[in-house]
Amino acid sequence: MESLKKNADFKNCYQNGKSYVNRHLVMYVCGNGKDGNRFGISVSKKVGNSVVRHRTTRLIREAVRLHETEFLPGHDIVFVARVRAKEIGYFRMENALLHLIKKAGIRK
RNA sequence: UAAGCAGGGCGGGUGAUCGCGGUCCGGAGCAUUCCGGACUGAGGAAAGUCCGGGCUUCACAGGGCAGGAUGCCGGAUAACGUCCGGUGGAGGUGACUCCCAGGCCAGUGCAACAGAAAUAUACCGCCAGCGGCGCACGCAGGUGUGCCGCGGGUAAGGGUGAAAAGGCAGUGUAAGAGACUACCGUCUUCAUGGUAACAUGGAGAGCCAUGUAAACCCCAUCCGAAGCAAGACCGAAACGAGGACCAUGGGCUUGCCCGGCCCGUUCUCAGGUGGGUCGCUGGAGGCUGUCGGUAACGGCAGUCCAAGAUAGAUGAUCAUCCAAGACAGAACCCGGCUUACAGCCCUGCUUAUUUU
RNA sequence: GCGAUAGUAGUACAGUUGGUAGUACGCCACCUUGCCAAGGUGGAGGUCGCGAGUUCGAGCCUCGUCUAUCGCU
Numbered sequence: 044m045e046s047l048k049k050n051a052d053f054k055n056c057y058q059n060g061k062s063y064v065n066r067h068l069v070m071y072v073c074g075n076g077k078d079g080n081r082f083g084i085s086v087s088k089k090v091g092n093s094v095v096r097h098r099t100t101r102l103i104r105e106a107v108r109l110h111e112t113e114f115l116p117g118h119d120i121v122f123v124a125r126v127r128a129k130e131i132g133y134f135r136m137e138n139a140l141l142h143l144i145k146k147a148g149i150r151k
Numbered sequence: 152u153a154a155g156c157a158g159g160g161c162g163g164g165u166g167a168u169c170g171c172g173g174u175c176c177g178g179a180g181c182a183u184u185c186c187g188g189a190c191u192g193a194g195g196a197a198a199g200u201c202c203g204g205g206c207u208u209c210a211c212a213g214g215g216c217a218g219g220a221u222g223c224c225g226g227a228u229a230a231c232g233u234c235c236g237g238u239g240g241a242g243g244u245g246a247c248u249c250c251c252a253g254g255c256c257a258g259u260g261c262a263a264c265a266g267a268a269a270u271a272u273a274c275c276g277c278c279a280g281c282g283g284c285g286c287a288c289g290c291a292g293g294u295g296u297g298c299c300g301c302g303g304g305u306a307a308g309g310g311u312g313a314a315a316a317g318g319c320a321g322u323g324u325a326a327g328a329g330a331c332u333a334c335c336g337u338c339u340u341c342a343u344g345g346u347a348a349c350a351u352g353g354a355g356a357g358c359c360a361u362g363u364a365a366a367c368c369c370c371a372u373c374c375g376a377a378g379c380a381a382g383a384c385c386g387a388a389a390c391g392a393g394g395a396c397c398a399u400g401g402g403c404u405u406g407c408c409c410g411g412c413c414c415g416u417u418c419u420c421a422g423g424u425g426g427g428u429c430g431c432u433g434g435a436g437g438c439u440g441u442c443g444g445u446a447a448c449g450g451c452a453g454u455c456c457a458a459g460a461u462a463g464a465u466g467a468u469c470a471u472c473c474a475a476g477a478c479a480g481a482a483c484c485c486g487g488c489u490u491a492c493a494g495c496c497c498u499g500c501u502u503a504u505u506u507u
Numbered sequence: 508g509c510g511a512u513a514g515u516a517g518u519a520c521a522g523u524u525g526g527u528a529g530u531a532c533g534c535c536a537c538c539u540u541g542c543c544a545a546g547g548u549g550g551a552g553g554u555c556g557c558g559a560g561u562u563c564g565a566g567c568c569u570c571g572u573c574u575a576u577c578g579c580u
């Protein structure tokens with residue numbers, strides 16, 4: 044999967060995209076005018092120490108990887124972990140993610 | 152067996168499926184990239200960033216001042232505020248542990264409250280002398296005693312305080328006082344042992360004097376600055392400089408021509424942005440043996456190569472075993488310190504109890 | 508990666524040569540008023556972020572540690 048790298052890409056998504064929220068995640072979506080999707084993951088220092096943040100990032104990335112084909116193409120999507128996200132395992136993270144993309148209407 | 156002390160080690164394992172970073176090999180491809188295979192992929196603290204060094208760039212004739220750091224002695228080391236071994240002090244029955252442990256007779260500052268007095272004094276007290284008044288004895292001179300006053304001698308005793316001009320016992324005295332004596336302490340000096348810190352012993356000084364230097368300061372030693380986002384190299388586009396080209400194509404200067412300027416095409420150069428490559432992991436390296444050293448550590452020989460990401464790679468699911476998995480994620484590299492940490496194992500030693 | 512600053516009452520802040528921790532607002536009680544506000548009087552409230560050390564004695568000095576905020580690249 045292709046990832047968002049530049050700070051400007053994230054800023055663009057925050058300002059021009061639409062946001063969807065649930066208990067564990069925040070998702071920002073905006074169009075990018077390309078064939079595929081690009082994903083960004085953001086976990087702030089408030090969530091925990093380095094080990095906790097890395098684990099949270101990996102859970103989100105794994106969930107995105109396994110469900111990448113279910114996304115409608117042509118979007119930049121940023122996932123932001125909320126503080127409660129550090130307490131959950133993979134399956135609840137997966138459910139949270141699927142819930143959000145269904146809510147946003149970008150699931151096939 | 153119980154309690155404890157010191158040192159060292161480990162820090163979940165195995166398998167299956169899907170997935171990620173790196174190196175090498177093979178194939179496709181030849182700017183890039185894709186496919187397959189093999190190997191490999193976080194720590195004891197990777198952490199805090201508290202010290203020290205390597206490396207890189209900049210600065211620099213030499214010296215001093217300022218500023219900072221360290222501080223018993225000897226050794227180890229590339230270096231250190233680290234480590235090792237001693238000395239002194241403190242704690243523990245003990246194994247053993249802990250200590251920023253130089254200098255307030257170079258100078259300056261501070262010591263609230265209480266207390267008479269805080270670095271110098273005399274409040275109460277003690278003591279004799281002189282003067283006055285009273286009482287007792289006495290014929291009287293006078294003697295004894297009490298109170299008051301005067302100028303003196305004292306620092307034993309009193310209470311305050313964290314701390315009151317060595318302690319304690321005796322001699323001595325009007326009362327006292329290192330005034331004198333013994334012991335202990337302090338200081339000076341000599342001898343012996345030790346590389347030294349220092350220890351032990353002898354002799355002397357009657358003892359001019361508190362604490363605080365994690366107060367200023369003094370003394371000795373050390374220190375140029377910044378950091379891999381350091382730095383080196385390659386270099387799109389756009390901008391800039393110079394040259395060449397022109398069917399003289401367009402515009403401006405103009406009534407027109409010449410001339411000049413800008414745009415155009417192309418070449419060279421400079422700076423070095425987006426980006427890329429290097430720095431980047433073979434090193435004060437690990438392990439084993441041996442030799443020197445009490446040890447820290449060092450010498451020699453053999454053997455091994457063990458992450459290198461660049462918005463940042465180790466994950467997910469399932470099965471299974473057990474003691475049910477704590478603290479926690481490399482970002483140029485090393486040596487330390489400090490802090491966090493579920494639990495497990497090994498070695499040596501101490502104390503107590505019991506048995507032989 | 509490299510640094511800097513701060514932490515004191517519920518809140519915002521003082522606190523100098525180290526010597527009994529204070530100010531304002533807020534809080535509580537009383538007075539005033541028919542009632543409320545304003546005003547007046549009195550009172551409570553602090554492990555000085557935490558742990559060691561130096562000192563006779565630390566909010567203050569030293570070391571370690573935690574949290575928050577900010578800066579440079």
